[in-house]
Amino acid sequence: MVEKASDELLIQQIAERDSAALELLYDRYERQIYAFVYRMVRDAMAAEEVVQELFIRVWNSASKLRTDEAAGKISSWLFTIARNLSVDWLRKHGRKPLEAQEEGVLEREASSHSTEQEVEHKMLGEQMKEALGELNEDQKQVVELIYFMGYTQQEVSQRHDIPLGTVKSRVRLALTQLRKKFETTWKEGVSP
Numbered sequence: 001m002v003e004k005a006s007d008e009l010l011i012q013q014i015a016e017r018d019s020a021a022l023e024l025l026y027d028r029y030e031r032q033i034y035a036f037v038y039r040m041v042r043d044a045m046a047a048e049e050v051v052q053e054l055f056i057r058v059w060n061s062a063s064k065l066r067t068d069e070a071a072g073k074i075s076s077w078l079f080t081i082a083r084n085l086s087v088d089w090l091r092k093h094g095r096k097p098l099e100a101q102e103e104g105v106l107e108r109e110a111s112s113h114s115t116e117q118e119v120e121h122k123m124l125g126e127q128m129k130e131a132l133g134e135l136n137e138d139q140k141q142v143v144e145l146i147y148f149m150g151y152t153q154q155e156v157s158q159r160h161d162i163p164l165g166t167v168k169s170r171v172r173l174a175l176t177q178l179r180k181k182f183e184t185t186w187k188e189g190v191s192p
Contacts, residue, residue, distance in 0.1 A: 007074035015063035026055055029075065031151065033082050040086040046093075050085045057081055131181045139174035142167055 005013075005024065013021035030051060038047040058078070065077065132140060141160075145151045153171065157164040 011058075011062050011065055011074060014059060015065075022055065022059055025058065029078055030055075033078060036079060037082050037086050040083070041089055046089055050082060050089055053085055054078065054082050057085075127182070128178075131178050134181070135174050135177060139170045139177070142170045143174045146171060 005021070007025065007028075010021045010025045010028075014025065033054065034047055034051050037050045038044065041047055041050065058081075132143065135143065142153075142156055142162075145156045145160075146153060151159070153167045154164060156162065157167045
């Protein structure tokens with residue numbers, strides 16, 4: 001099977017009970033979906049359960065999805081299922097979905113944000129991009145993999161053939177450098 005097969009082709013093959021196609025789809029989306037689910041449930045084991053349940057549903061439902069209508073929508077379908085499963089998990093465990101928990105708070109905050117605050121947030125984002133750009137390539141790589149792509153330090157070590165201690169050192173050094181950069185910025189009177 002070609003690893004660059006389209007999502008639609010993989011769904012067709014999964015509908016025909018091709019487990020290798022499911023494996024490819026899993027490899028393609030598992031990290032992104034896990035990070036998405038984790039942000040909702042805030043529990044690593046629960047996030048893993050939700051991701052596993054999602055791909056079981058894909059296996060069982062692929063034949064029902066008409067791929068001619070779904071072209072370009074497979075990822076949306078996956079994330080919708082992941083969201084629904086996450087909300088179900090939260091309700092089952094007596095927790096409110098994040099958007100329901102914080103709806104009133106977010107509305108109040110949104111209405112209370114001044115133009116000045118919005119400009120400050122944008123400036124902070126730009127400062128963060130600049131600070132990340134000042135990291136060496138090795139540090140930048142591990143920070144992006146761990147904090148933006150959702151990998152664990154162990155996974156970065158295994159997948160990129162870097163000793164675990166080295167991964168931990170790079171993360172620690174990167175965070176120390178970022179902290180110093182922002183402490184300096186704040187001492188100079190620029191508010192976050």
